[in-house]
Amino acid sequence: MKAAPFEYSRPSSVAEACELLTRDEDARIIAGGQTLVPMMAMRLARPTRLVDIARIPELAFIRDDSDAIVVGGATRQAALERHASLAARLPLLARALPWVGHAATRNRGTVGGSIANADPAAEIPLVLVTLDGSIRARSTRDDKVIAADDLFEGPMATALALDACLTEVRFPTWSHARMGSAFQEISARHGDFAYVSAAAQVALDGDGKCVACAIGVGGATAAPTRLKAASAALLGGRLDDAATREAIAAEIAALDIMIDPHASPAYRRRVAVTLAHRVVIAAHDEALSRTPA
Amino acid sequence: MKVSLTVNGETREIDAEPRLTLLDALRDHLRLTGCHTGCEHGVCGACTVLIDGAPARACLLFAVQADGLEITTIEGLAPAPGELSLVQDAFCETHAMQCGYCTPGMVLTAHALLRDNPAPTRDAIVDAISGNICRCTGYGQIVEAIELAARRLAGSNAPAKGDAA
Ligand code: FES
Ligand code: FES
Numbered sequence: 001m002k003a004a005p006f007e008y009s010r011p012s013s014v015a016e017a018c019e020l021l022t023r024d025e026d027a028r029i030i031a032g033g034q035t036l037v038p039m040m041a042m043r044l045a046r047p048t049r050l051v052d053i054a055r056i057p058e059l060a061f062i063r064d065d066s067d068a069i070v071v072g073g074a075t076r077q078a079a080l081e082r083h084a085s086l087a088a089r090l091p092l093l094a095r096a097l098p099w100v101g102h103a104a105t106r107n108r109g110t111v112g113g114s115i116a117n118a119d120p121a122a123e124i125p126l127v128l129v130t131l132d133g134s135i136r137a138r139s140t141r142d143d144k145v146i147a148a149d150d151l152f153e154g155p156m157a158t159a160l161a162l163d164a165c166l167t168e169v170r171f172p173t174w175s176h177a178r179m180g181s182a183f184q185e186i187s188a189r190h191g192d193f194a195y196v197s198a199a200a201q202v203a204l205d206g207d208g209k210c211v212a213c214a215i216g217v218g219g220a221t222a223a224p225t226r227l228k229a230a231s232a233a234l235l236g237g238r239l240d241d242a243a244t245r246e247a248i249a250a251e252i253a254a255l256d257i258m259i260d261p262h263a264s265p266a267y268r269r270r271v272a273v274t275l276a277h278r279v280v281i282a283a284h285d286e287a288l289s290r291t292p293a
Numbered sequence: 294m295k296v297s298l299t300v301n302g303e304t305r306e307i308d309a310e311p312r313l314t315l316l317d318a319l320r321d322h323l324r325l326t327g328c329h330t331g332c333e334h335g336v337c338g339a340c341t342v343l344i345d346g347a348p349a350r351a352c353l354l355f356a357v358q359a360d361g362l363e364i365t366t367i368e369g370l371a372p373a374p375g376e377l378s379l380v381q382d383a384f385c386e387t388h389a390m391q392c393g394y395c396t397p398g399m400v401l402t403a404h405a406l407l408r409d410n411p412a413p414t415r416d417a418i419v420d421a422i423s424g425n426i427c428r429c430t431g432y433g434q435i436v437e438a439i440e441l442a443a444r445r446l447a448g449s450n451a452p453a454k455g456d457a458a
Contacts, residue, residue, distance in 0.1 A: 052357075
């Protein structure tokens with residue numbers, strides 16, 4: 001399996017990369033290439049030119065803002081995994097990253113690449129949607145922020161223009177003292193594509209009442225889905241077992257579930273409810289174990 | 294186009310089409326056939342090399358992308374011709390290979406693991422090699438080999454970071 005011929009450029013700035021993308025509509029960005037290269041080897045992708053952004057210095061950074069961790073588009077997944085404040089400030093992402101491919105692919109794969117690729121089973125997009133994050137995209141025409149909610153349109157489809165370069169990803173952080181998070185997924189083997197994945201982050205007040213709640217499911221739907229109604233219903237309550245399951249099941253019952261040869265929609269729906277329920281309970285337990293501020 | 298590859302400390306220039314993978318460049322242009330071709334789409338780990346010290350799949354990278362980066366292949370691990378690295382030696386001793394197809398990838402992955410984590414738990418070892426498929430051994434002896442190498446590393450007076458890399 002060999003890729004079809006293409007031209008290769010390695011620009012040294014985002015401006016130059018955008019310029020190259022405008023000039024040729026069949027040019028594609030390559031960063032880590034951990035999905036694009038196999039797609040090209042199988043001839044499922046056939047770009048005329050690869051614009052290699054992996055070494056553009058302005059795209060590789062991790063910045064601790066007061067209310068978010070902001071990550072450059074071409075930052076490697078492994079670098080983010082090792083970021084010192086990640087576990088404390090973005091525990092949900094810290095828990096999800098080890099599920100992304102394997103160590104060898106995380107060493108090359110980038111955070112922006114995983115998001116731009118928009119695989120419905122991918123973990124980083126799920127965390128971005130669950131935490132209501134956003135990305136920034138630059139082209140020769142504009143430089144704009146796109147909310148995660150508006151970004152993922154379906155399997156491998158995003159609102160990113162073909163000539164745009166994803167320059168940064170913003171993962172909002174929470175400042176609650178009593179916060180807990182959990183991430184789980186089901187796949188044939190660890191490291192394989194998830195049939196269903198679920199993420200949750202909750203915060204409690206000193207009294208044990210839920211003051212913030214974010215729940216998301218991936219793999220089951222065409223794009224990662226934030227369970228907004230369930231989260232809203234659980235807010236202010238005590239996240240007891242039955243109420244949590246009921247709220248989650250009600251929202252998931254109304255979702256359009258994907259079908260593929262690996263798992264039926266009925267199975268995916270059932271697993272989505274179970275996993276989402278489990279992660280909320282686990283996140284809640286963790287939050288309870290934290291002392292109030 | 295001209296690509297300069299630094300492999301096992303030696304820099305060589307090759308003339309490569311952009312679509313040439315690092316795997317094919319290593320095997321066909323540099324004759325480093327210890328880098329094995331398996332699936333050619335990133336699922337088996339047979340082509341694992343170290344890039345700037347970290348395991349990566351040589352089939353998931355075009356050679357042009359690796360221009361100027363430090364690449365280590367299985368051929369670069371032994372301290373001298375005819376000798377074995379500590380990890381290679383442990384693999385021999387515990388019979389951690391049968392056909393040997395997965396072995397270079399396993400050994401390089403183990404080297405990187407032990408460099409970052411000289412005393413890995415069994416779970417950490419299993420996780421580290423989870424991206425490398427072996428169709429022969431059932432993995433048991435591979436895990437044992439890495440445990441043995443870790444014990445020897447701890448017992449040797451080599452600094453923990455130096456020898457394993
Ligand atoms: S040949 Fe590269 S992962 Fe299989
Ligand atoms: S020894 Fe044959 S594949 Fe591992």
